[in-house]
Amino acid sequence: MEDNARAFGSANQQQSDDEMMMIADVRKGPWTSEEDSLLMNYVAIHGDGRWNSVARCAGLKRTGKSCRLRWLNYLRPDVRRGNISLQEQLTILELHSRFGNRWSKIAQHLPGRTDNEIKNYWRTRVQKQAKQLKCDVNSKQFRDAMxxxxIPRLLERIRATPDSSAAQPLSVSTTTTNSYTDSSSNNHNTDVASSTSPVYHHHNHMTESGSDPSFMPELSGASSDSLDPRVSPGSDLTDCYNYNNLHGGGANMDNSQTGSGLYPDNFNDLWNWLGGGDSLDNMWNDENIWFLQQQLLCDDI
DNA sequence: AAGTTTCACAACCGCCGTGGC
DNA sequence: CGCCACGGCGGTTGTGAAACT
Structure with a gap:
């Protein structure tokens, strides 16, 4: 650990013996409910920041970094975990096209979501699909797939959702996503959002394609109900895509730049990243795309 | 039923920027 | 100006649970 290396590597530093001792037997791994309580109680009284101090004063044998991460990704009252909605997925695609792997930047636009969760989403869902296509996420092939x-299927699903601002749980249980048996997750306390509402698990509900259609709309097309992904011409979506749901108001449709009239203004970055130019109205006529579709369907797990 | 593989996500690692001294 | 502590960030790993064989 870097803190260890730093602490032990500079003997002349003004580090107290206590600190050295604390660092020497620093605890790692899953957090226990007791540790969570200590951290939450301390932050509730003294506030966050100065994480090394928090770790020390709260009586935690953890590094400041570990405390910070635990707080930001798990204990923070407004943190939301699991159940990434269709709108959020679309937002992630859009923001990733603008910011790349700057997860914290992306997370700023998704209230309650942490950079860690978005990063995990991207790696487990999106990059997996790129791997299936045997291409890089930055390759033209992958952008074509998107x-x-x-994206058309995502928009289609958003359209089909009665209340598209509503979350769409994959499954619901009264337990939590935290798998640690001794960890707090089941009841770290009432301040934590997850403790007062159901926690949505992603239970790997596989379709025939081997992927969860809620997350990968392209592969939902591989399921038997709609093997032909061309069922949804983009023009059908023109009047039904509610961008308010994505960005909390400020519907902002700009038909002039995308040409199709399908996408809101700040969707242009995504569109350009994806290659730009064509409208969705004629995209399904491209033989290459049909080939791509078939490849997607054939590459299922 | 048992063993293996896959998945999702929490947590750690290491680098870097920044501010204080 | 240089050093150091600290926080932030992106990449990676570890692990429990679910799915599969």
Whole structure:
């Protein structure tokens, strides 16, 4: 650990013996409910920041970094975990096209979501699909897949959702996503959002394609109900995509730049990243795209 | 039923920027 | 100006649970 290396590597530093001792037997791994309580109680009284001090004063044998991470990703009252909605997925695609792997930047636009969760989402869901296509996430092939398959289907699913601002749980249980048996997760306390509402688990509900359609709309097309992903011409979506749901108001449709009239103004970055130019109205006529579709369907797990 | 594989996500690692001294 | 502590960030790993064989 870097803190260890730093602490032990500079003997002349003004580090107290206590600190050295604390660092020497620093605890790692899953957090226990007791540790969570200590951290939450301390932060509730003294506030966050100065994490090394928090770790020391709260009586935690953890590094400041570990405390900070635990707080930001798990204990913070407004943190939301699991159940990434369709709108959020679309937002992530959009923001990733603008910011790249700057997860914290992306997380700023998704209230309650942490950079860690978005990063995990991208790696487990999106990069997995790129791997299936045997291409890089930055490759043209993958962008084509997003442009012609995923995003249209995502929009289609958003359209089909009665209340598209509502979350769409994959499954619901009264337990939590935290798998540690001794960890707090089941009841770290009432300040934590997850303790007062059901926690949505992603239970790997596999379709025939081997992927969860809630997360990967392109592969939901591989399921038997709609093997032909061309069922949804983009023009059908023109009047039903409610951008308010994505960005909390300020509907901002700009038909002039995308040409299709399908996407809101700040969707242009995504569109350009994906190749730009064409409208969705004629995209399904491209033989290459049909090939891509077939490849997607054939590459299922 | 048992063993293996896959998945999702919490947590750690290491680098870097920043501010205080 | 240089050093140091600290926090932030992106990449990676570890692990429990679910799915599969």
């Amino acid at each position: 442009r012609y398959v995923w």
